[in-house]
Amino acid sequence: xxxxxxxxxxxxxxxxxxxxxxxxxxxxxxxxxxxxxxxxxxxxxxxxxxxxxxxxxxxxxxxxxxxxxxxxxxxxxxxxxxxxxxxxxxxxxxxxxxxxxxxxxxxxxxxxxxxxxxxxxxxxxxxxxxxxxxxxxxxxxxxxxxxxxxxxxxxxxxxxxxxxxxxxxxxxxxxxxxxxxxxxxxxxxxxxxxxxxxxxxxxxxxxxxxxxxxxxxxxxxxxxxxxxxxxxxxxxxxxxxxxxxxxxxxxxxxxxxxxxxxxxxxxxxxxxxxxxxxxxxxxxxxxxxxxxxxxxxxxxxxxxxxxxxxxxxxxxxxxxxxxxxxxxxxxxxxxxxxxxxxxxxxxxxxxxxxxxxxxxxxxxxxxxxxxxxxxxxxxxxxxxxxxxxxxxxxxxxxxxxxxxxxxxxxxxxxxxxxxxxxxxxxxxxxxxxxxxxxxxxxxxxxxxxxxxxxxxxxxxxxxxxxxxxxxxxxxxxxxxxxxxxxxxxxxxxxxxxxxxxxxxxxxxxxx
Amino acid sequence: xxxxxxxxxxxxxxxxxxxxxxxxxxxxxxxxxxxxxxxxxxxxxxxxxxxxxxxxxxxxxxxxxxxxxxxxxxxxxxxxxxxxxxxxxxxxxxxxxxxxxxxxxxx
Numbered sequence: 001x002x003x004x005x006x007x008x009x010x011x012x013x014x015x016x017x018x019x020x021x022x023x024x025x026x027x028x029x030x031x032x033x034x035x036x037x038x039x040x041x042x043x044x045x046x047x048x049x050x051x052x053x054x055x056x057x058x059x060x061x062x063x064x065x066x067x068x069x070x071x072x073x074x075x076x077x078x079x080x081x082x083x084x085x086x087x088x089x090x091x092x093x094x095x096x097x098x099x100x101x102x103x104x105x106x107x108x109x110x111x112x113x114x115x116x117x118x119x120x121x122x123x124x125x126x127x128x129x130x131x132x133x134x135x136x137x138x139x140x141x142x143x144x145x146x147x148x149x150x151x152x153x154x155x156x157x158x159x160x161x162x163x164x165x166x167x168x169x170x171x172x173x174x175x176x177x178x179x180x181x182x183x184x185x186x187x188x189x190x191x192x193x194x195x196x197x198x199x200x201x202x203x204x205x206x207x208x209x210x211x212x213x214x215x216x217x218x219x220x221x222x223x224x225x226x227x228x229x230x231x232x233x234x235x236x237x238x239x240x241x242x243x244x245x246x247x248x249x250x251x252x253x254x255x256x257x258x259x260x261x262x263x264x265x266x267x268x269x270x271x272x273x274x275x276x277x278x279x280x281x282x283x284x285x286x287x288x289x290x291x292x293x294x295x296x297x298x299x300x301x302x303x304x305x306x307x308x309x310x311x312x313x314x315x316x317x318x319x320x321x322x323x324x325x326x327x328x329x330x331x332x333x334x335x336x337x338x339x340x341x342x343x344x345x346x347x348x349x350x351x352x353x354x355x356x357x358x359x360x361x362x363x364x365x366x367x368x369x370x371x372x373x374x375x376x377x378x379x380x381x382x383x384x385x386x387x388x389x390x391x392x393x394x395x396x397x398x399x400x401x402x403x404x405x406x407x408x409x410x411x412x413x414x415x416x417x418x419x420x421x422x423x424x425x426x427x428x429x430x431x432x433x434x435x436x437x438x439x440x441x442x443x444x445x446x447x448x449x450x451x452x453x454x455x456x457x458x459x460x461x462x463x464x465x466x467x468x469x470x471x472x473x474x475x476x477x478x479x480x481x482x483x484x485x486x487x488x489x490x491x492x493x494x495x496x497x498x499x500x501x502x503x504x505x506x507x508x509x510x511x
Numbered sequence: 512x513x514x515x516x517x518x519x520x521x522x523x524x525x526x527x528x529x530x531x532x533x534x535x536x537x538x539x540x541x542x543x544x545x546x547x548x549x550x551x552x553x554x555x556x557x558x559x560x561x562x563x564x565x566x567x568x569x570x571x572x573x574x575x576x577x578x579x580x581x582x583x584x585x586x587x588x589x590x591x592x593x594x595x596x597x598x599x600x601x602x603x604x605x606x607x608x609x610x611x612x613x614x615x616x617x618x
């Protein structure tokens with residue numbers, strides 16, 4: 001029975017909850033049991049809130065029994081990336097600097113989750129301050145890919161993706177600054193959506209790069225993503241960059257998915273050299289399916305995408321070095337008191353700051369803060385940060401031209417399948433290349449969705465298919481994603497995740 | 512800081528990294544400087560590509576979507592209580608954040 005509950009999509013679980021066939025307490029307990037059984041191996045969670053989740057579940061069961069009108073997802077448990085502030089629940093952003101910090105407020109998206117009655121199972125692991133593509137930069141140890149525990153689940157939101165892929169949660173929240181929702185989705189065989197910039201409130205997110213950060217859904221199906229996206233999306237007066245316009249109909253776009261007559265643009269610059277053969281093969285098949293279903297496939301060129309990675313690794317560190325200056329050991333977070341100052345006297349506030357940041361930040365955070373400080377320093381500003389901002393304009397122009405020829409753009413989500421833990425840990429440039437196909441969307445603010453396209457022949461690991469749409473046209477992601485998912489699931493005879501190996505700890509429990 | 516990168520080509524020395532870490536208020540150990548400086552050099556050389564296409568007539572973009580400033584009515588709305596705001600402070604004194612000395616001892 002509890003095994004059945006775990007395999008349900010969020011939409012199906014919601015239906016059973018509404019029909020009274022199962023209670024939220026039962027569903028939440030089943031997922032907490034699953035976490036207890038497998039998370040020792042997967043390490044998707046930094047914190048599990050057993051008591052809080054069950055209390056929220058009991059409350060929603062009570063409200064349902066009293067006949068109250070409830071949100072469609074009421075009672076469906078969810079995992080939240082640890083970069084999102086949760087009142088009363090520690091929020092670390094994967095950093096020693098925030099270890100044990102308990103936010104005094106909820107992020108807007110958490111307020112919406114609580115308002116709709118989704119029990120929060122816990123907080124998921126991530127690269128420190130969302131800097132990374134593997135979760136190996138987490139101060140609390142990496143997460144493991146449920147498809148192969150020796151491999152990474154991607155990053156930075158590897159914890160959320162692994163939790164959903166390992167059936168520890170039907171839904172999760174991620175954040176995507178350069179691909180941190182979509183790339184983990186690709187390498188774990190799950191669905192991840194980065195909404196249009198400003199589509200989901202950033203209020204209460206620990207900021208990495210404010211002009212790039214965007215929160216979004218992490219799920220096993222496109223419909224589940226639409227359900228969660230509609231819940232967390234929409235204007236928020238607490239975020240001045242929030243889009244003040246109604247969201248398009250996302251759920252309806254999945255339910256009536258039809259690509260006949262739709263122009264699908266294959267981006268020439270995203271998919272050639274450096275892309276694994278099996279990833280390319282699955283991508284080409286998916287494009288073929290869309291074509292068979294009546295879409296018009298065209299090739300488009302976005303010549304400046306070749307410069308996106310370079311521009312991103314100037315803009316992101318610049319914004320991050322500024323945002324992370326707030327961690328100064330004064331009002332919250334870690335404070336390290338050196339015994340003396342450099343001159344042997346009483347340590348000053350600045351000495352405390354230096355010592356705290358030296359201890360609190362990991363290698364990657366230090367690399368990026370120093371790189372950003374460099375890019376913003378006088379004499380270098382125009383050459384680096386200024387040039388990167390110009391490239392950003394050129395990339396937005398490429399998108400504009402491409403969207404004149406196509407309704408959506410498509411590419412592989414990540415150039416490879418999941419790589420081995422440790423393989424790229426101390427080679428920053430190799431690590432950065434994982435996001436080469438996802439970064440352009442963040443620079444231009446356009447929405448992107450990744451869904452599984454199948455298993456690569458050479459290693460039997462999941463590959464991802466990325467769909468990009470013009471800003472505020474998030475519904476197109478769901479229209480195309482829904483149609484493609486239906487065709488793929490038809491071919492596979494179920495979700496791709498049904499082919500994932502059974503986790504050893506779970507085998508022992510059920511034996 | 513050294514001369515403009517246009518004439519010297521991108522590179523970042525161990526001394527530069529130590530200087531930048533000082534600006535960023537991060538104490539780096541000798542071992543960290545040995546480790547980070549060559550990595551940062553490689554990264555800087557790679558990202559310097561942006562200058563190949565950044566012509567003078569291209570306007571910069573700082574924000575992905577056009578936004579204007581957002582104002583709200585000047586009315587009091589609920590915020591954190593003093594206790595809530597101070598709850599996570601490393602040190603508190605007289606309902607204030609207590610911090611190490613900001614000026615030198617002689618000041």
